[in-house]
Amino acid sequence: MEASWPYVRDLALRSEELGYDLTLVAELNLNDIKGVRAPALDAWSTAAALAAVTRRLELMVAVRPTFHLPTLLAKQAANIDHISRGRLTLNVVSSWWEEEARMYDVSFDAHYERYARTSEWLDVVDGVWSNASFSYSGRFYRSENTVLEPKPVRRPRPTIYAGGESEAAKSLIAAKCDAYLMHGDPPERIAEKIRDMRSRRAALRLPPLTFGVAGYACVRDSAAEAAEEVRRITDVRGHAAGFANYQQWLAGTQLERPMSIEEYSVSNRGLRAGLVGTPATVREQVARFRAAGVDLLLLQFSPQREEMERFGQQVIRPLALSVP
Numbered sequence: 001m002e003a004s005w006p007y008v009r010d011l012a013l014r015s016e017e018l019g020y021d022l023t024l025v026a027e028l029n030l031n032d033i034k035g036v037r038a039p040a041l042d043a044w045s046t047a048a049a050l051a052a053v054t055r056r057l058e059l060m061v062a063v064r065p066t067f068h069l070p071t072l073l074a075k076q077a078a079n080i081d082h083i084s085r086g087r088l089t090l091n092v093v094s095s096w097w098e099e100e101a102r103m104y105d106v107s108f109d110a111h112y113e114r115y116a117r118t119s120e121w122l123d124v125v126d127g128v129w130s131n132a133s134f135s136y137s138g139r140f141y142r143s144e145n146t147v148l149e150p151k152p153v154r155r156p157r158p159t160i161y162a163g164g165e166s167e168a169a170k171s172l173i174a175a176k177c178d179a180y181l182m183h184g185d186p187p188e189r190i191a192e193k194i195r196d197m198r199s200r201r202a203a204l205r206l207p208p209l210t211f212g213v214a215g216y217a218c219v220r221d222s223a224a225e226a227a228e229e230v231r232r233i234t235d236v237r238g239h240a241a242g243f244a245n246y247q248q249w250l251a252g253t254q255l256e257r258p259m260s261i262e263e264y265s266v267s268n269r270g271l272r273a274g275l276v277g278t279p280a281t282v283r284e285q286v287a288r289f290r291a292a293g294v295d296l297l298l299l300q301f302s303p304q305r306e307e308m309e310r311f312g313q314q315v316i317r318p319l320a321l322s323v324p
Helices: 005-018 043-053 070-084 098-103 111-130 167-176 187-203 223-233 243-251 279-292 304-322
Strands: 022-025 058-063 088-092 134-137 142-146 160-163 179-182 210-219 275-277 296-300
Touching (some): 058 070, 070 111, 070 142, 088 111, 111 134, 111 167, 179 296, 187 210, 187 279, 210 223, 279 304
Parallel strands (some): 022 058, 088 160, 179 210, 210 275, 210 296
């Protein structure tokens, strides 16, 4: 899969035709899988271009507070939201890659500092989106009578997604975000997390959260064929260029449970979602996630174009036809 504008554009346009609702535009300035010297696209200029050429797709763009001043990011995001006619959303994520931060002259916060910074960052972004003028004085950010016009199209604001498994992350998301994104886990484990976050949200008397789960998907005519394809994809010895970053990722992340390098190779514990098997098996698993309270599945495929096509035809289309 190449990191190029034509490839990304074609994926987005085809995904709309296949029935996908949303695409995540990840933000890394370096390629964490193929190695630091491999190409990697900038997230925000790519999102602006996608906003102009797509018609229906929600564009969830990852943003790391340490890489973006909140007032300037809010301005850029509002502009892209107008280009897309209200389809831009944010996925606020922490910076885990210290080497990348050093290369790009960006501060790298310790884990306990990240959420203090992110909390202020969210206050500023929401403040300039919501007020005619906005001033703020905090530990990390200051602004004076900031005017941001035009405001975003989406009301009351573009959806703010975030994920995290530490207590600090969950408390912040319950208080200041709109949606909670989870690493891959079985539906019964996801249901427990949703109950917890709903309880936190209700205690704050805030509107309900939206819930999303990451999953690696692979459908084949038989379970054995699907398992063999996953074995090939997760053979890190054969695709090892980028996995030198694995230890840095572990050091910069707090997880509820250990993660193997094979799971890291398909990101976000995606294999634990159980979306590997025959089309019928995967459709049944999708139904279990829906019953658990999941609103959104963030799917990873490899190779992206070919597997996205297969999943669209064999899973999404039959599910869509089964809805009255």
